[in-house]
Amino acid sequence: MHHNIIAHGTPIDWYNFNREVAEDIVINNSEKIGGINITVEIDESKFGKRKYNRGKRVDSDWVFGGVESGSGKCFLVVVPDRSADTLLDIIKEWILPGSIIREHNEYIHLKVNHSLNFKDSETGAYTNPIEGKSNF
Numbered sequence: 001m002h003h004n005i006i007a008h009g010t011p012i013d014w015y016n017f018n019r020e021v022a023e024d025i026v027i028n029n030s031e032k033i034g035g036i037n038i039t040v041e042i043d044e045s046k047f048g049k050r051k052y053n054r055g056k057r058v059d060s061d062w063v064f065g066g067v068e069s070g071s072g073k074c075f076l077v078v079v080p081d082r083s084a085d086t087l088l089d090i091i092k093e094w095i096l097p098g099s100i101i102r103e104h105n106e107y108i109h110l111k112v113n114h115s116l117n118f119k120d121s122e123t124g125a126y127t128n129p130i131e132g133k134s135n136f
Helices: 009-029 084-094
Strands: 039-050 056-070 074-079 100-103 107-109
Touching: 009 056, 009 074, 056 084, 074 084
Parallel strands: 039 100
Antiparallel strands: 039 056, 056 074, 100 107
């Protein structure tokens, strides 16, 4: 009879390793998403490791991404900051014009032509929620 003895941190290390592999796969296989009347959900999150698998996270990065409803197509981008300019550049790069953009399933951004304006004069929709909270 064999006894399998697993060190306490091994399952946690294995989980973290697999999470990092999945994150790398998505980042390296990201593609432009959305299009005319296609809904894209966006969000940002902080990814990082815990020192000695305990306590608060250290060595963390902000990641911004989007998922196309229905198809599951997505993108993830590591961002240096979460400023309006940074996020707007990412939205322009990764989300196709004519997309319906949702953030956190609560604020809906209707179709905005990125090249013409930051705010759709007909619907009042903004290209970015941060800009939507300021007086442009």
